[in-house]
Amino acid sequence: MFKKILVAEDIDSINKGLSAVLKKLEIPEMYHAVYCDEAYLKAKRAVLDGNPFDLLICDLSFKPDHRAEKLTSGEELVAVVAGEFPEIPIIVYSVEDHPQIVRSLWNRGQIRGYVCKGRNGLTNLENAIRTVNDGDSYLSPEVENSVKKKNFLTLREYELALLTCLANGFTQEQIETHFRKEGIKPSSRSSMEKRLKELKEDFNANTTIHLITILKDLRLL
Secondary structure, X not given: OOOEEEEEOOOHHHHHHHHXXXXXXXXXXXXXXXXXXXXXXXXXXXXXXXXXXXXXXXXXXXXXXXXXXXXXXXXXXXXXXXXXXXXXOEEEEEOOOOHHHHHHHHHOOOOOEEEEOOOOHHHHHHHHHHHHHOOOOEEOHHHHHHXXXXXXXXXXXXXXXXXXXXXXXXXXXXXXXXXXXXXXXXXXXXXXXXXXHHHHHHXXXXXXXXXXXXXXXXXXX
């Protein structure tokens, strides 16, 4: 069983429940962080000291306060830790159960487990820790089916980049320049217009603004 676990969670009552689960599993070293920056620095310090964490359990949402933080969400923390310390497995423990959010994290290959907070959350978390410790991956029953559905609507990286730029007020000319600079292909305006036309048909949108509104409502954007 894991010996040293870091928990990134900013709600005291949830931290108490997590501590109870880790004590039940007889984890000898438990560390907590209530800020994403704090969790990252603890993970980095442990690696530099030659005694890295065996597991990171991370929430996705952190309530902002007076502190200026570089990492403001669990998704950002997951991305940084997975990128810099890929040897540390990550389990997300979150109230967020929207399929797009879960599927996006899962498909990036950055996490080994996803557990939804709720009535059976702590029980599922215990199962997740045991499963990941054994070298397997774990998904909560609430999200498992939606993540594994092959026909679930998602946006590819190109489509997401294009629509995000449009949502932020960029013109197609500006997007074309940006895409060429970043090496994103296809970058021509004709290719963008063609894909936007296809997306509007896919989502029954009348205009690009209507398309962006629909995708935001579906939390695909």
